[in-house]
Amino acid sequence: MSSVTRYTCEEMFRRLDRYLDRTLSEDELAMVMAHLEECAVCASEYRFEESLVEEVRGKLRRLDLPSDLMSRISAGLAAADDDSETTED
Amino acid sequence: MPSTTSPPSSAEVGRAELESLLEAVLPSAYGLARQLTRNTTEAEDLLQEAALQAYRGLATFTPGTSFKAWFFRILTNRHYYRYREARRRPVTVEIDDSPDLYLFARTAESGLHALSEDPARLLMSKMTEEQIRNAMAELPEEHRVVVALFFLEEMRYHEIGEIVGCPVGTVRSRLHRGRKMLQKRLWHIARSEGIVDQLTPAEASS
Numbered sequence: 001m002s003s004v005t006r007y008t009c010e011e012m013f014r015r016l017d018r019y020l021d022r023t024l025s026e027d028e029l030a031m032v033m034a035h036l037e038e039c040a041v042c043a044s045e046y047r048f049e050e051s052l053v054e055e056v057r058g059k060l061r062r063l064d065l066p067s068d069l070m071s072r073i074s075a076g077l078a079a080a081d082d083d084s085e086t087t088e089d
Numbered sequence: 090m091p092s093t094t095s096p097p098s099s100a101e102v103g104r105a106e107l108e109s110l111l112e113a114v115l116p117s118a119y120g121l122a123r124q125l126t127r128n129t130t131e132a133e134d135l136l137q138e139a140a141l142q143a144y145r146g147l148a149t150f151t152p153g154t155s156f157k158a159w160f161f162r163i164l165t166n167r168h169y170y171r172y173r174e175a176r177r178r179p180v181t182v183e184i185d186d187s188p189d190l191y192l193f194a195r196t197a198e199s200g201l202h203a204l205s206e207d208p209a210r211l212l213m214s215k216m217t218e219e220q221i222r223n224a225m226a227e228l229p230e231e232h233r234v235v236v237a238l239f240f241l242e243e244m245r246y247h248e249i250g251e252i253v254g255c256p257v258g259t260v261r262s263r264l265h266r267g268r269k270m271l272q273k274r275l276w277h278i279a280r281s282e283g284i285v286d287q288l289t290p291a292e293a294s295s
Contacts, residue, residue: 013189017265021239023246044202048193048209055213056271057240059221063123065116069133073111073140077104080141 007035012042019046020053107144110156117157117242118164124225124237125168135171139164161252165234172230192272200289215284216275224274232267239264 007015012035018024019032036043111118118139122132142163143150150159188194192209201208213221225233231253238249246257246264253260279285 016189017261017268020268021246021261021264045190045193047207048196049190051207051209052192052213052272053240053268055210056221056275057243059213059216059218060124060225060237060240061120062218063116063120065119066129066133069119069136070108070112070115072133073137074104074108076137077108077140077144080144081104 007031009035009039009042012036012039013045016046016049020049103147104144107140107147111140111143111160114157114160118160120241121161121164121237122168124222124241125165125234127226135164135168138171139167142167158248158251161238162254165253168234169230187266187269187273189269191269192276195276199285201285204288211288212275212279212284215288216279216282220278220282221275224271224278227274228267228270232263232270235260235263236267236271239268 012032015024015028015032019029024032032046036046118136119132122135122139123129126132126135139160143160146163150156192212196202196208196212201211205211225237228236234253235249238244238252242248244252246260249255249264250257250260255263
């Protein structure tokens with residue numbers, strides 16, 4: 001059984017990347033959240049990094065898919081079939 | 090659409106099957122292709138080539154497994170191939186060892202933390218999608234792919250590893266380093282485009 005009852009700020013800092021990656025264990029996450037409730041410095045760092053990920057993600061995902069892209073891909077695949085049929089003749 | 094007077098050829102059935110699978114993942118695939126390449130034309134070329142490769146190799150896809158992961162793997166491999174062909178020399182990458190919490194520190198120094206409870210959101214709200222894509226484009230190739238998959242698809246390490254063909258440990262270190270480098274690029278763009286000055290005019294003269 002772990003003797004750690006709370007994380008230090010150093011331990012919090014080491015877990016920041018994995019927190020953002022959502023790869024902390026349940027126990028680790030509970031310890032992180034408990035520390036964030038008590039430590040304004042770590043809370044502002046975590047909040048900043050998390051917000052940055054959300055904002056960048058939102059902007060990168062905002063893409064207009066060309067409406068005829070699928071039909072162009074489809075035409076390309078059909079042309080590939082036509083080419084291979086031609087060479088078989 | 091197969092002819093009504095004769096049954097569809099095996100090629101037509103295979104193509105229809107692939108197109109149906111592709112259509113479902115197209116927005117994500119296009120998003121990834123845009124992050125890997127420099128513009129919409131290159132992204133579409135890459136997608137076309139990957140679709141063709143997927144069509145030719147359709148027998149290697151196991152129904153019931155993730156088509157997205159399978160196709161994304163083809164897409165990223167195709168990109169690496171095109172990228173290295175264009176460079177015509179081995180890619181040597183300078184890894185920028187950016188410090189942790191880079192953007193947090195820079196925005197704090199510039200006074201953005203005093204302007205908002207969410208300084209990251211404040212800064213990003215002034216940056217365009219194009220500027221953020223440009224920041225991504227400046228990352229070393231292998232890091233950019235991993236970072237793109239993390240941001241676009243919220244993938245975990247093993248999912249990314251499956252696509253790029255890397256162990257989980259490599260994915261993790263590239264993702265962490267890539268995010269740090271991205272922060273440095275974002276700040277550089279925010280400074281050079283006058284965004285920081287715009288937000289903190291009182292600091293601009295210091």
